[in-house]
Amino acid sequence: MLRPVIVGVDGSAESLAAADWAAREAVRRERPLRLVHVWNWHPRQDGEPATAAQRHLARRALRQAEDRIRRSCPGVALDDAQVEGPATAALLGAADEADVLVLGSRGLSGFTGFLVGSVALGVVARAERPVVLVRAGEEAADEHVLAEDGGASTRTPYRDVVLGLDLGDPCDEVIEFAFEAARTRGARLKVVHAWQPPSPISLGPGDIGLVDESRQAEEWLGFMTAVLQVWREKYSGVEVTETVTEGRAQSVLVRAASGASLLVVGRRITERPAGPRTGPVAHAAIHHVGCPVAVVPHE
Known part of the structure; x- marks a missing residue:
């Protein structure tokens, strides 16, 4: 059922x-x-x-x-x-x-x-x-790009689905939800990762922190491409764009989701002494992003 x-x-x-x-x-x-x-x-x-x-x-x-x-x-x-x-x-x-x-x-x-x-x-x-x-106030036309005359329409293509991807913890549940959302809409999937220069105790996946700082964005983009490859093959009909941006994830995602039909972010399922939390990225998204926000839990 x-x-x-x-x-x-x-x-x-x-x-x-x-x-x-x-x-x-x-x-x-x-x-x-x-x-x-x-x-x-x-x-x-x-x-x-x-x-x-x-x-x-x-x-x-x-x-x-x-x-x-x-x-x-x-x-x-x-x-x-x-x-x-x-x-x-x-x-x-x-x-x-x-x-x-x-x-x-x-x-x-x-x-x-x-x-x-x-x-x-x-x-x-x-x-x-x-x-x-x-x-x-969310309406059906808000999910679609404007018509040629600048007016709202439900007959135009869907706006992008935006996936905030944490490359330090790229979880299948979150990625699949975003690809499926893009597929059912016939929309483009815009995958965004925000990175910051690593600290001495946190080099990042693939030891990206060892790479010269001027090349770190390129390395992150290569890592994103590798992570998404299997999903591109599974959802071959979905157009995907990949973006890595230096900055705080909260700020980067709020900007990236401007004009989107849906933002997808993850939330790790954990039991903390103070109780469950949404996490800083999901918290910022659900308070400051104008489009609908999907929060996908994962282990």
Whole structure:
């Protein structure tokens, strides 16, 4: 049985944008779509799991999302579910059943980034399946290049999919997700690696730190080409560009994702004393990148 694309909905603008994006992704992946509403339930003394008002609001939020999706993606196989909170735990449970989990994030004005709620951050930090965060206001045309007259269109080609690749830890799960995203869109895949001059205790893969500094970018690019070779062969129909840039990974990726249809980054699954974390690169991406961001967990 195919895993569904699952999206959390609560009636907010950001969750509705996420639901629309998730429906389009389900069509691209040829997967069913499931809408999930979570009651932020705090048990009452009598043990009643939800009031009539809560049930009504849940049904209304789901119906609102369903109506939008039926209009925009009438062919998608769709179902819904109501689950009891707390929200982070409930969505993590949903993620375990998902091909990909989609959540919304609220846009902020100017260039200050995006407000990502504690629930979304908690899910991203702990999920063992890919999670995509979609900003409020995201529309189908935003995934496509502008038309010749400069207007928005869904009939033009998709914008690039951007993969932030850590060549110090090039994980198959992250690379495959990005190639598959590019394939289903017919989009170009732009692979980006940010490098900094190595410290005396960290020479980098292939002892790149031993190479003259003026040639290190060339060495990183050669290493990237070698890492991607098997994926280029597997996804021979995907156009790939490779870029290595000196600088902090967070800043490089935010710039590279400008104008993209999707940014893909990885997150290592670790148990730290202070609890799971998104990591600095994923953290910067989900707060400051305007396009949808896929965070792919890996060992």
